Amino acid sequence: MKRRAVASGYTKISATLEAPVVRQIRERTGNVSGFLNEAAKRKLYFDMLRATADELRAAGVQRDERFYQNLKKWIHEVDARQAARRQKARQARSR
Amino acid sequence: MSADFMLDSGALAALQRDRTRLLALVDLAHAEGRTLRTSVVVVTEFLGYSPRALRLAGEYVLSRLSVSPLAEPRARRAAALIHAALDDDGRARPSAIDAIVAAEAEARDAALMFDGDRRDFEALAEASGQLEIEALADLV
Numbered sequence: 001m002k003r004r005a006v007a008s009g010y011t012k013i014s015a016t017l018e019a020p021v022v023r024q025i026r027e028r029t030g031n032v033s034g035f036l037n038e039a040a041k042r043k044l045y046f047d048m049l050r051a052t053a054d055e056l057r058a059a060g061v062q063r064d065e066r067f068y069q070n071l072k073k074w075i076h077e078v079d080a081r082q083a084a085r086r087q088k089a090r091q092a093r094s095r
Numbered sequence: 096m097s098a099d100f101m102l103d104s105g106a107l108a109a110l111q112r113d114r115t116r117l118l119a120l121v122d123l124a125h126a127e128g129r130t131l132r133t134s135v136v137v138v139t140e141f142l143g144y145s146p147r148a149l150r151l152a153g154e155y156v157l158s159r160l161s162v163s164p165l166a167e168p169r170a171r172r173a174a175a176l177i178h179a180a181l182d183d184d185g186r187a188r189p190s191a192i193d194a195i196v197a198a199e200a201e202a203r204d205a206a207l208m209f210d211g212d213r214r215d216f217e218a219l220a221e222a223s224g225q226l227e228i229e230a231l232a233d234l235v
Binding site: 045048052057063067068070071074075078081082085086 | 118121225233
């Protein structure tokens with residue numbers, strides 16, 4: 001990836017990406033700068049979640065482990081069902 | 096692609112009262128890159144009916160969530176879900192807010208965690224055909 005400063009506070013980048021990566025970016029965002037902005041927002045959001053967890057622990061809060069494990073099991077089952085639905089939809093489209 | 100969490104007012108109220116569960120949710124969301132979400136209408140219901148002593152805790156929980164605005168297409172989809180839920184067997188009577196948060200979860204492929212009337216959310220999930228729901232009470 002090449003970076004080139006174009007104005008204060010901005011950096012222009014150019015990158016050679018594999019076709020599937022570019023397709024995924026286009027599908028998700030419609031434009032690359034939108035994708036980068038979204039990535040920056042996501043990073044800030046997850047930094048905030050980590051800070052929240054640190055803050056709660058510092059206040060003496062202990063994680064409800066049973067809830068954590070049940071939540072994790074459920075959301076992974078959701079992921080699996082959604083992936084199966086998406087695959088089924090793709091197969092139906094390609095027929 | 097991993098599903099985000101969508102929370103209804105009841106789930107938010109439960110997390111407002113129990114920080115051990117809030118920490119569990121925040122930890123998992125952070126570890127797996129899942130956003131905690133709700134709809135703007137839930138903000139009104141949740142904060143509006145928060146007991147005075149818990150309002151600050153409510154603001155704390157809410158500030159950790161990404162709040163989706165409500166536009167007409169989503170409102171119309173929520174109305175369609177209510178129609179289908181009412182027509183199904185007539186026993187469920189989901190509120191507009193329940194239906195909007197369900198429509199939001201459906202549109203984002205998010206998993207909806209609720210702590211309210213199970214029959215209403217089950218009817219909305221049935222109407223949707225792809226909405227993933229779970230009662231918070233079943234996870235504890």
